[in-house]
Amino acid sequence: MSRTDRDLLRDALHHVAVLREHLNRTDLSDDTVADAVAMRLAAMIEALARTSDDLRERTFGDQWPLMWATRNRIAHGYVHVDMSIIQQTVDLDLPDIERHIRAELAEADAT
Numbered sequence: 268m269s270r271t272d273r274d275l276l277r278d279a280l281h282h283v284a285v286l287r288e289h290l291n292r293t294d295l296s297d298d299t300v301a302d303a304v305a306m307r308l309a310a311m312i313e314a315l316a317r318t319s320d321d322l323r324e325r326t327f328g329d330q331w332p333l334m335w336a337t338r339n340r341i342a343h344g345y346v347h348v349d350m351s352i353i354q355q356t357v358d359l360d361l362p363d364i365e366r367h368i369r370a371e372l373a374e375a376d377a378t
Contacts, residue, residue, distance in 0.1 A: 272318045273375045276368050282311035283365050290357070295350050305341050305353050308361075312338035315368075326367045334364075 270278075286307035295301040312334050315323065323331050337356060341348055 270317065272322050273372065275314045275318045276372050276375070278314040279311045279368055280365070280372070282307045282314060283361065283368075286311070286357070286361075295354050301350050301353070304357065305348060305350075308353065308356065309338045309341040311364075322371065326371055327364075 289303040
């Protein structure tokens, strides 16, 4: 059974929630928290990657390739990930990403 866009959006939000729980423990100066946050960020992006092309285009547009590049950097070059970029992503980009995901879910739930 394949997962629906709605299921995948919920998965992405779950990863965001866990990411935030990790950050509630301490900041990215703790290597364990930094690893956990980066991996949850990558998992969120992977869940979004499995949504339909239409949803990704409508929701993230030109930002999607940058998001996927972030996931690839974490997944394939983790030793070289600049944690200041992860911190900026969490601080500056994640709130908008989460807002877009919630808006898509609200729209899906209304239909």
